[in-house]
Amino acid sequence: MKADWLLLTPLARFGDLGLLLLRWITGAFLIYQSYDNIFSAAGMDEFEKFLTQFGFPAPELTAPLCVWAQFLCGILFILGLLTRWAGLLTTFVFIVAVWMVHWPQDFPGWWPALILVFLGILFATAGAGRYSADALIERRRSHDRHPA
Template identity: 30%
Template sequence: MLKRFLKPIKLPASADFGILILRVGISCLMLTHGYAKLSGYLGGDSSFADPIGIGEELSKILTILAEFGCSILLILGLFTRAALIPLIITMIVVVFIVHGPDPFAEKEHAISFLITYLTLFFTGPGKYSIDNKLYR
């Protein structure tokens, strides 16, 4: 079951190349958000919003793991679908809780990430990924 979940879907070469660009591009964009939070945390700043009531520090750590750690996995195409789950959850929290009452313009950035992550979740990592080598 786990192998089937992680196994990439067979696609045409042009689609695989498009998925590679999408996967790496969106991950590099998210890395900037995660790196800023990681740098602040390592510098001693553990203050952060607590949108789901688990504590500021734990919220920040989980967000860093998703935005930084999972983005690195996504760039590599390693455990792609599993890495996308924390990213999708993080963007759902941002869209519906953190920016829930805000106008659409405030949510638009997070919605763009969410749509991309959902698309990658359903397409898989593509041919140009470590997952493809591991789960052929």
């Protein structure tokens, strides 16, 4: 009993709620940082110039791919839908960002992109948790395989 309080094991029952909140804030951030590039031609042009500045190949192609990946992953995280796929894609996008953009910066400059790499890894490995569209799909699949 004392070990439970020392290790705060009673908090484990809120793990799915923690995943839900983390998915929501991560998704909201990804949508926030990408929506203006999607809904504004000027925003996309600015992002293409940014990628050009850092030596990205074919910025006219990579800019929309990057922006749409972030935007769609943000939506998927919020819904908890295809969360593992969204996690892998987010990990890839932000590894590239760290490598191509943030590498010469100091550690605080890496931090936002680096956190998104590790959030992507977390969502890819842990999944979305109980409060998600993925969980609903899995319950349906399980029910279809083993009807009562």
